[in-house]
């Protein structure tokens with residue numbers, strides 16, 4: 001995900017009421033803050049900025065998505081009487097021209113323009129209901145479960161396994177025109193061998209529908225009360241492909257994350273707190289669609 005324009009601060013050099021880490025390193029500071037009410041009375045922006053590496057535009061926290069969400073939850077618990085006043089020293093409106101939660105909004109299905117049909121899931125997200133058929137040859141496929149970014153669900157994927165052609169095209173042409181006796185023993189043996197038998201089986205086998213699946217790509221999240229965990233996760237730019245998810249990387253500092261946390265909190269009126277975590281909610285959704 002690219003850096004949303006809305007995250008670029010309007011004001012640059014605020015006086016920084018940062019925390020003094022003393023001689024603690026980032027990880028020691030994280031442990032320190034999680035205990036003994038050490039975050040009580042502190043701005044969320046300041047505590048977040050004291051547990052991360054990097055500058056204002058690229059920061060990393062030594063925590064995965066759940067841990068960072070839990071860290072903010074802990075800060076809320078340590079300030080249960082007045083955390084609403086402690087997200088940031090300035091109001092969101094004064095600091096940013098526009099600051100939005102990372103909600104998705106498309107005019108059409110992001111998987112394919114031609115997809116039709118929508119439904120609104122239990123969490124208020126509009127999803128695509130196009131049925132997708134996957135056709136592969138039954139004896140030549142591999143199947144795996146994978147996370148689908150567009151729907152944020154686990155989906156089964158089918159891969160066609162195409163056998164390698166063991167015979168070069170000019171030799172094959174000669175065989176087809178004049179028979180296998182016309183080529184050298186070497187190619188004749190291959191032509192009569194196992195590899196070629198499998199290749200022919202592949203060519204003769206018909207493609208069949210292996211699975212019908214609903215697209216479910218997320219089209220709009222206007223009516224979605226986004227969990228804090230999802231906010232942290234969506235804005236994470238660390239490489240997920242490497243499988244290293246032990247830290248979170250954001251293209252903005254802890255104060256901006258604090259303001260986004262305030263936006264998250266303000267999704268519901270009054271003192272009702274929106275969900276912190278998303279996992280359980282998503283599982284319920286899948287059972288009901």
Ligand SMILES: [Zn+2]
Pocket residue numbers: 109110111112115116128129130215216217
């Ligand atoms: Zn679709």
